[in-house]
Amino acid sequence: MPRQELLVIDRFEEDAAVIEYGRQTFTLPRSLLPRAAKEGDVIKLAVVLDNEATLRRKKEVRSLADEVFAK
Template sequence: MDEKCIVDRFEGDYAVIEYGRITFNIPRLFLPKDAKEGDVVRFDIRIDKEETKMRSEHINSLADELFRE
């Protein structure tokens, strides 16, 4: 896929990103401080399996405590 994520503009605390014919907003703080209109940006989104497991275990522990009565 040749589509690129391009910073179209900034609106307040958000950056408007173009991806082909799609546009979406992301918090400006997710971009490098020197990002500017027209820059091509890359996103590296991964699942943090370890953190997900820890959160799931914590929620299960809270549910167990709540329904123990």
């Protein structure tokens, strides 16, 4: 079951949104939030592992390393 955590938009600073998470804060690019998002809004954040993209990236890095170290 997904974790449910309360995330609140504290404020906007230029192109960043300052997010409150318990007693901590962090920033997200404002472009990741809906256009209608405003200070005080509660947001949901889903973090999902993309195993296919991870495997593709590992192959690309391995291929680049092989090119560099094969010389």
